[in-house]
Amino acid sequence: MGIVDPRLRNRAVxxxxxxxxxxxxxxxxxxxxxxxxxxPIIVSLVGLVGQHLASEPAGATLPVSLAVMRRFGRRTGYVAGATLGVVAGLLATIGIVQTSFLVF
Incomplete structure (x- = not known):
């Protein structure tokens, strides 16, 4: 019970x-x-929309990450993806702190 503030222990809800x-x-x-x-919904929709929009259906579900990893290597592709994730998280945090839905 050490996590409960002693001042609040006897207070009725x-x-x-x-x-x-x-x-x-x-x-x-x-x-x-x-x-x-x-x-899972986004993964499914990307494939369906990609098939509809792609000129060649075989490349419709080819993720961009594979192209990056083939060109620059797996480590660089992973670091780039992780960095983008961190930047997106920081941007969302800034939007929350500033109470700006547009930034979020």
Missing amino acids: VPEQHEIASRNVRVLTAAQPLGEANS
């Missing part, structure tokens, strides 16, 4: 706060699977 907390748990419980389903 206000019913409104309990309702808000319960709603937050329900919303997050529903949002988590939807967020996890995002990647």
